[in-house]
Amino acid sequence: MERRATIKDVAEAAGVGVATVSRVLSGGSASPQTRERVLAVAAQLDYRPSALGRNLRQRRTGGMGLLVPDLTDTFHAQLAEGVLACARSAGEPVVLGSTGGDPEQESELIGMLLEQSVDRLIAVPSGDEETWAPAIRAGMTVVFADHLPPGPAAGDDPAATAMTDLMRLDGLPPAPQSRPLDVPSVVADDRAGIRTAVRYLRGLGHKRIAFLGGPGQDRRVAAFREAVGSPVDEELVVFGTGSRDSAYAAASGLFQSRPDLTAVLAGGNVLGEAAVLAARELDLRVPRDVSLVMYDDVPWAELCSPPLTVIAQPGRDMGYRAAELVLRSGGRRPRGVVLPTELIIRGSCAPRR
Amino acid sequence: MERRATIKDVAEAAGVGVATVSRVLSGGSASPQTRERVLAVAAQLDYRPSALGRNLRQRRTGGMGLLVPDLTDTFHAQLAEGVLACARSAGEPVVLGSTGGDPEQESELIGMLLEQSVDRLIAVPSGDEETWAPAIRAGMTVVFADHLPPGPAAGDDPAATAMTDLMRLDGLPPAPQSRPLDVPSVVADDRAGIRTAVRYLRGLGHKRIAFLGGPGQDRRVAAFREAVGSPVDEELVVFGTGSRDSAYAAASGLFQSRPDLTAVLAGGNVLGEAAVLAARELDLRVPRDVSLVMYDDVPWAELCSPPLTVIAQPGRDMGYRAAELVLRSGGRRPRGVVLPTELIIRGSCAPRR
DNA sequence: CACTCACGTGGATACGTTTTCAAGCATCTC
DNA sequence: GAGATGCTTGAAAACGTATCCACGTGAGTG
Numbered sequence: 001m002e003r004r005a006t007i008k009d010v011a012e013a014a015g016v017g018v019a020t021v022s023r024v025l026s027g028g029s030a031s032p033q034t035r036e037r038v039l040a041v042a043a044q045l046d047y048r049p050s051a052l053g054r055n056l057r058q059r060r061t062g063g064m065g066l067l068v069p070d071l072t073d074t075f076h077a078q079l080a081e082g083v084l085a086c087a088r089s090a091g092e093p094v095v096l097g098s099t100g101g102d103p104e105q106e107s108e109l110i111g112m113l114l115e116q117s118v119d120r121l122i123a124v125p126s127g128d129e130e131t132w133a134p135a136i137r138a139g140m141t142v143v144f145a146d147h148l149p150p151g152p153a154a155g156d157d158p159a160a161t162a163m164t165d166l167m168r169l170d171g172l173p174p175a176p177q178s179r180p181l182d183v184p185s186v187v188a189d190d191r192a193g194i195r196t197a198v199r200y201l202r203g204l205g206h207k208r209i210a211f212l213g214g215p216g217q218d219r220r221v222a223a224f225r226e227a228v229g230s231p232v233d234e235e236l237v238v239f240g241t242g243s244r245d246s247a248y249a250a251a252s253g254l255f256q257s258r259p260d261l262t263a264v265l266a267g268g269n270v271l272g273e274a275a276v277l278a279a280r281e282l283d284l285r286v287p288r289d290v291s292l293v294m295y296d297d298v299p300w301a302e303l304c305s306p307p308l309t310v311i312a313q314p315g316r317d318m319g320y321r322a323a324e325l326v327l328r329s330g331g332r333r334p335r336g337v338v339l340p341t342e343l344i345i346r347g348s349c350a351p352r353r
Numbered sequence: 354m355e356r357r358a359t360i361k362d363v364a365e366a367a368g369v370g371v372a373t374v375s376r377v378l379s380g381g382s383a384s385p386q387t388r389e390r391v392l393a394v395a396a397q398l399d400y401r402p403s404a405l406g407r408n409l410r411q412r413r414t415g416g417m418g419l420l421v422p423d424l425t426d427t428f429h430a431q432l433a434e435g436v437l438a439c440a441r442s443a444g445e446p447v448v449l450g451s452t453g454g455d456p457e458q459e460s461e462l463i464g465m466l467l468e469q470s471v472d473r474l475i476a477v478p479s480g481d482e483e484t485w486a487p488a489i490r491a492g493m494t495v496v497f498a499d500h501l502p503p504g505p506a507a508g509d510d511p512a513a514t515a516m517t518d519l520m521r522l523d524g525l526p527p528a529p530q531s532r533p534l535d536v537p538s539v540v541a542d543d544r545a546g547i548r549t550a551v552r553y554l555r556g557l558g559h560k561r562i563a564f565l566g567g568p569g570q571d572r573r574v575a576a577f578r579e580a581v582g583s584p585v586d587e588e589l590v591v592f593g594t595g596s597r598d599s600a601y602a603a604a605s606g607l608f609q610s611r612p613d614l615t616a617v618l619a620g621g622n623v624l625g626e627a628a629v630l631a632a633r634e635l636d637l638r639v640p641r642d643v644s645l646v647m648y649d650d651v652p653w654a655e656l657c658s659p660p661l662t663v664i665a666q667p668g669r670d671m672g673y674r675a676a677e678l679v680l681r682s683g684g685r686r687p688r689g690v691v692l693p694t695e696l697i698i699r700g701s702c703a704p705r706r
Numbered sequence: 707c708a709c710t711c712a713c714g715t716g717g718a719t720a721c722g723t724t725t726t727c728a729a730g731c732a733t734c735t736c
Numbered sequence: 737g738a739g740a741t742g743c744t745t746g747a748a749a750a751c752g753t754a755t756c757c758a759c760g761t762g763a764g765t766g
Contacts, residue, residue, distance in 0.1 A: 004491075006722055017746035022724060031744060051469045052414065053722025056405045056751050063448070071433050072652070077424040084424070084451045088458070093469055095416075096449040098437045105441070116404045116446055138357075244652065276656050299425070299597065300653035303629050359752055370716035375754055384714060406752025409721050 005045040007053075014041040025049060055117065063093035064120035064326050065113040069101040069215075069242060073270050074298040075315045076124060079145055082319020083122055090327060101215055101242035103127030110135050120326045122319075125149040126215065129181050136181060141329040144185040145322045147216045185336040186322040188313035191223040193341030197265055197293045197311050198227035200343060205352035206263040206291060210236040210254055212275055213267040214247065220267045220295065236261060240271060247274035255282050255290075262290060262352050269296035276304060287350035297344055306347030313341045358398040360406075367394040378402060408470065416446035417473040417679050418466040422454040422568075422595060426623050427651040428668045429477060432498055435672020436475055443680060454568055454595035456480030463488050473679045475672075478502040479568065482534050489534060494682040497538040498675045500569045538689040539675040541666035544576040546694030550618055550646045550664050551580035553696060558705035559616040559644060563589040563607055565628055566620040567600065573620045573648065589614060593624060600627035608635050608643075615643060615705050622649035629657060640703035650697055659700030666694050 011018040014037050024030045024038040041047075055061045066083050068076040080096070087094045095118060097109035106126045113121060114134075120141045125132065130152045135142055201209050211224045225232050238254045240247035251274040254264070266272035272294030276286065284290050286306065294301065297312035321337055360378075364371040367390050377383045377391040394400075408414045419436050421429040433449070440447045448471060450462035459479045466474060467487075473494045478485065483505045488495055554562050564577045578585050591607045593600035604627040607617070619625035625647030629639065637643050639659065647654065650665035674690055 007724095008722080011746095018723080019725080019746055019748095020744085023745090026724080029744075034744080048464070048468050050722055052405070052409045052412070053751090054724070056409045056722075056753090057724045059405070059751060061405065066449075071424065071430040071437070072427060074425060074427070074430075077427075077430045080424050080449075081451060084449065088450070088462070091465060093448045093450075093465060095446045096419075096433075096437065097441070097447075098434060109441070111401070112444060112446060115401050273652055273656060280658075298653075299626055300656065303626060303653065304656050305633075305658045360754095361752080364716090371753080372716055372718095372755075373714085376715090379754075382714075387714080403752055406721090407754070409723085409751085410753045410755080412721060 004050070005047040007047070007049065010038065010042050010045055010047050013045060014038050059117065060119050061117045063087065063095065063118065064122060064323065065095050065097065065109075065118045067097045067099055067106060067109055067121065067123040067125075069099050069124060069126050070270075071098055073268070074300075075146075075269055075296045075313075078298075078315030079124065079319040079322075082316040082321075083323045084319075085316070086320045086323030086327070090323075092327070094323075099126045101126045103131045107131050107134075114138055114140075120329065122322045122326055124216070128152050132181060132183075136183065141326055142183045143322045143326045144183055144187075145318055146187060147219060148183070148185055148187075149181070150218055184325055186318045186325065187219075187336065187338055188318065188341050189338050190219045190341070191226070193295070193311040193313065193343070194220055194223035194265070195227045196341075196343045198224065200309075200345070201263045201265070201291060201293065201349065204263075204291065204349060207352070208233065208236065208258070208261045209263045209265060210238070210258065210261045211265050211267065212247075212251055212254060212271045213237065213239045214271055215239075215242045217267045224265060240274065242270075244270060244274065247271050248278055251275045251278035252281065255279060255284060263349070264290060264292050266292065266294045269294060269298045269301075272296070272301075272308065272310075276308075287348050288353070291349040291352075293343075293349060302346070304348070308348045309346045310344050311341050312344050314339050357403070358400045360400070360402065363391065363395050363398055363400050366398060367391050412470065413472050414470045416440065416448065416471065417475060417676065418448050418450065418462075418471045420450045420452055420459060420462055420474065420476040420478075422452050422477060422479050423623075424451055426621070427653075428499070428622055428649045428666075431651075431668030432477065432672040432675075435669040435674075436676045437672075438669070439673045439676030439680070443676075445680070447676075452479045454479045456484045460484050460487075467491055467493070473682065475675045475679055477569070481505050485534060485536075489536065494679055495536045496675045496679045497536055498540070498671055500540060500543075500572060501536070501538055502534070503569075503571055537678055539671050539678065540572075540689065540691055541671065541694050542691050543572045543694070544579070546648070546664040546666065546696070547573055547576035547618070548580045549694075549696045551577065553698070554616045554618070554644060554646065554702065557616075557644065557702060560705070561586065561589060561611070561614045562616045562618060563591070563611065563614045564618050564620065565600075565604055565607060565624045566590065566592045567624050568592075568595045570620045577618065593627065595623075597623060597627065600624050601631055604628045604631035605634065608632060608637060616702070617643060617645050619645065619647045622647060622651045622654075625649070625654075625661065625663075629661070640701050641706070644702035644705075646696075646702060655699065657701070661701045662699045663697050664694050665697050667692050 007018050007021050011021045016034060020030060020034060021038050024035050066080060071077055083094060099106040099109060103126050122143050122145055124146045125144055128150045132149055209228060211221060213221050235258055238250045240250040247270050255278055264275050266275045275292055279286055279290055286292050293309050295311045297310045301308040301310050318339055360371050360374050364374045373383060373387060374391050377388050419433060424430055436447060452459040452462060456479050475496050475498055477499045478497055481503045485502055564574060566574050588611055591603045593603040600623050608631055617628050619628045628645055632639055632643055639645050646662050648664045650663045654661040654663050671692055
């Protein structure tokens with residue numbers, strides 16, 4: 001309850017100036033005896049430098065912000081754990097925000113972080129480039145995780161959108177001229193993961209494979225389209241909006257409208273959850289009636305019966321790497337890091353009957 | 354990239370003093386015309402007050418800290434979502450830390466928060482009262498969620514521990530004289546939840562019911578002991594340390610050492626996960642060979658086959674309430690709030706064969 | 707008219723730190 | 737021995753805000 005000791009108290013008690021105390025504690029130069037005395041006094045007074053003063057002085061808050069759409073999405077929780085682990089070992093705070101997948105809330109949270117002078121930010125983005133422009137302009141060091149924000153809506157032509165998605169495939173991250181936002185990112189190798197899964201299903205004899213996607217999964221959808229080949233049956237590519245309800249609705253609608261499909265690729269664990277639920281509700285047996293592959297390996301994937309075959313991406317590692325990236329923002333920083341995925345075969349896929 | 358406008362800029366541009374600007378923006382008194390002009394200028398300059406200056410001035414950081422053992426425990430993720438929702442609507446930042454269930458890390462994180470002058474903290478505690486004393490002494494407003502920290506180890510006598518656990522049962526939170534830490538809390542009605550579940554299992558004919566506990570579940574264990582009645586078979590009460598591995602080990606060990614048990618009550622979703630996994634590994638069928646009730650309702654509980662019967666506690670609400678509590682710390686604050694649980698019967702329990 | 711009172715206002719101060727700057731001092735070099 | 741060089745040191749100036757206090761002005765009251 002009593003006031004904490006300030007640097008001034010330490011200085012007086014040690015009979016030196018505040019500047020000296022600051023230097024000693026920040027690793028500056030000082031004579032051995034002075035250093036020792038200051039350190040002793042500081043320890044005795046239980047002095048801890050106030051981040052407030054320091055932050056104001058250097059006009060920036062330490063640590064980093066972390067914005068994810070939804071923490072109850074286990075992948076985001078894993079990502080967050082990775083970020084927290086890195087931040088903890090660096091002794092830095094992380095201020096967390098959950099956007100609910102809503103660009104508007106995301107925008108507000110960015111504003112809040114700006115107000116706090118948090119100038120480092122890791123985000124699983126919900127909004128598009130327009131949403132993120134203010135943050136970049138304000139000089140924030142941003143690192144995107146899992147995926148990048150889509151370019152601003154350039155019209156409603158779905159064909160055009162599909163085209164740009166396809167164009168984006170060949171290089172990661174996309175070419176700068178088509179993407180003014182020059183922000184490093186930590187993503188999984190969606191393309192390889194999806195391709196492997198599609199090949200696996202193909203190898204089991206499946207022809208009509210559906211993709212159940214969510215927001216921010218443009219690259220996965222594009223990879224899916226690329227993997228299945230030219231004439232993509234558009235009815236087999238459906239989307240939820242991010243909520244569990246909408247994911248369930250999308251999955252259920254898919255199963256009902258296309259009873260001829262034999263395999264589903266779910267673009268994330270919430271989607272996968274919905275797929276399992278919807279399949280059960282419609283009395284479709286996995287994998288007898290429908291084979292299922294889910295993006296994201298989560299603990300409960302093993303609990304399902306049968307256990308779910310998944311495309312594992314290293315959520316925790318991604319978070320850790322993103323945090324490293326955003327902290328070591330000095331010097332040149334890599335354009336982006338792509339982490340490998342792994343197809344983990346369990347029991348949710350069977351040969352087409 | 355360019356410097357943000359400060360209150361001084363606004364004052365000059367509006368031809369008033371900084372004090373006036375501050376007053377207008379903080380809701381103090383000012384003449385209507387002055388107010389209007391200041392507001393206009395502020396908007397035009399895109400002025401946003403710097404939290405740094407404000408924080409330093411009032412010697413405290415806004416917002417709140419949130420400490421949980423592990424975000425990939427879905428209950429903690431739900432709790433965090435609740436906290437974040439409340440904080441967001443209040444426009445306040447929340448700095449998050451994950452302790453891994455380790456009191457030492459918890460202690461370090463508390464220190465970090467103190468350094469940041471974060472004076473409001475919501476925690477799912479890992480350490481005991483001793484760990485928390487520094488935070489309280491420093492004048493932090495602390496609210497515990499899910500459970501309270503145990504008193505300092507008062508010896509290794511398990512009987513004594515059991516006794517105090519039992520003593521604690523009659524009132525929630527425990528009597529002040531036995532608990533010097535006077536901290537409000539938001540917890541679920543563990544006692545009623547456990548009792549209901551035990552009665553339910555009893556009603557199905559089960560006699561040998563095991564409890565699979567984790568760290569911080571003293572109250573649940575005590576409630577379990579109380580509900581099963583006097584001669585508690587101690588071999589049927591086992592604990593994991595918090596990690597998934599140790600939970601699995603505990604569950605597996607339990608099933609192997611006591612093949613005669615017919616029902617298991619898992620004290621949390623990580624424990625429940627382990628129980629399902631261990632049972633499957635040992636070829637025990639749920640619910641034919643063993644009935645299972647899990648504390649925590651999580652999305653994947655419905656995905657299991659059979660779907661898991663659970664004691665649901667409102668994780669999100671608990672987080673929201675805790676955040677409210679810690680924010681409205683002015684005036685008298687309630688000793689603690691206890692939220693109801695609900696037994697959700699799905700398919701993981703069957704009559705004893 | 708003089709006095710008080712309320713209110714709007716701005717100057718000044720403090721919050722705790724880092725950093726710049728110049729001064730003090732000892733040592734080294736020519 | 738005088739000048740240069742290096743190192744340690746403390747005073748002081750920021751950083752952006754909230755708040756205390758004093759001042760001035762207008763209205764209201766005796």
